[in-house]
Amino acid sequence: MDKIVNQKAWFLVLPVFLVVAFSAILPLMTVVNYSMQDTFGNNQFFWNGVGWFKELLDPSTDLGGRFLASLGRNLLFSAIILTIQVPLGIVVALSMPREGWSVAACLVILALPLLIPWNVVGTIWQIFGRPDIGLLGYTLNSLGIDYNYVSNDFDAWVTVIVMDVWHWTSLVALLCYAGLKSIPDAYYQAAQIDGASRWAVFRAIQLPKMNRVLLIAVLLRFMDSFMIYTEPFVVTGGGPGNSTTFVSIELVKIALGQFDLGKAAALSLVYNLIILIVCWVFYTVMTNAGAERKAAPESEAALEPKPAAGLKPVGVLKPKEGVA
């Protein structure tokens, strides 16, 4: 069943186009405009061409040094986050109770951190980690571990990472859980007859079935951790020194702190470009996964009684395949 070509559909899309254009294209044009100019206040602007961009990519300048340092910190942060959260999320998803009221209870508690305003997440950990009034900080210090996230770089990093694990591992777990739920019992029965070990079941059945949700999880976590701002800003304010200053924090510092519009705009564009490239890779991979799914033999499709909830996003991109 192919989609009908109908140009009038544009009228249905028009409201979305207008709303998003208003809040995306107009501001983006302002950013492009600023990125080519310099300002000394009083709304006086001077043409600067691509000067900011050159400076941005040159580590010997102040702007470039700050940008590349924060970019490096941010990439390291994202890498650590992914290596912790993805395996932990899988383990938690595999540990979900099978049925009964405890499933709902676990789901609600898992989802709870995701619905707490980001600055409150920061506040919670700020309080929890303080050596004088926080349970974590107090306990660690009374165990003889000298822990203080305000003055020690390493402790600040640990706090920010543990906080992010606390905040977002549930997302990975919920995605994996949705993927696991979609595996028909017949697969497990077949594995049992073959006498497959627990590990073999995981490798041969569960992991392949979680492939696509895991892909979503990895990319979402990469992108969101790459854009992180509020939580570390509340807890550490980017410090001690600059040790937890990630790209977004640096950007806001330059834009709203120093009001250096030209520099901030150039940084914004480069930052946005990086995100856009990752997003494009994501989109392409997802679309190809959808196409492969379409090409898969009919017999496999017949084996699946109901389409996987976890596979939905694939179906959304290629809406004509197996969306129930």
Next chain:
Amino acid sequence: MHSIPGRRVIMALFLIFLLLPIYWLVNMSFKTNSEIVSTMTLWPHTPTLQHYRRIFTDESWYSGYINSLEYVVLNTVISISVALPAAYAFSRYRFLGDKHLFFWLLSNRMAPAAVYALPFFNLYSAIGLFDTPWAVALAHCIFNVPLAVWILEGFVSGVPREIDETAFLDGYSFPRFFIKILVPLIASGIGVAAFFCFMFSWVELLLARTLTSVQAKPIAAIMTRTVSAAGMDWGLLAAAGVLTIIPGALVIWFVRNYIARGFALGRV
């Protein structure tokens, strides 16, 4: 579903890890400030409601909650109502530039809010919306509208096309078909989409803080100003934090059966 050995222990440990910091916040919100600063107590020894009382009686505090809810609800209504027709169009028709448009929408969901903070400030100041709930509601559309389109598209695609065709043969006009038949069929999808719009608008701080100053200041911004003030009022801060968790917890309870599905479906 097959599980792993020791799953109960793992699950219990993880849930404790999730709940412990929240417990600490709740615990502190019921303590007096002198108890917080002077001694380390695992539960409030002299429980008090003074912080909550202060928030519910002081207008500068409780108006923050009202402001936040105002723009969150506005944003959810705008997002869902513009996204519904678009979701139908993307699901049913092929038209000039549809794929590019979809990618463009998606890329806006991924754009860092920090990039837009300053231009939004200029834009909404220029058109006189600065410091109103409308400014924040419209600004949050940049990530919520694409998300709503994405989720609803999945649900609309789940409705067989024969239903549309039958309705049109029966003489339904397009708007009437849309409201009378399609919307009730995808009601759970609209619920999930509204949940996500509510959630992302509720948790966002950077744009909400940048676009308001006095009149429409969200609770999150009021809290950050307490943090920076000299002489930290920890109990009050904790109580305000606890109150921001409650709307989220209520919303989760209503959609608990759709959570797993919803996250896999729409969290992009």
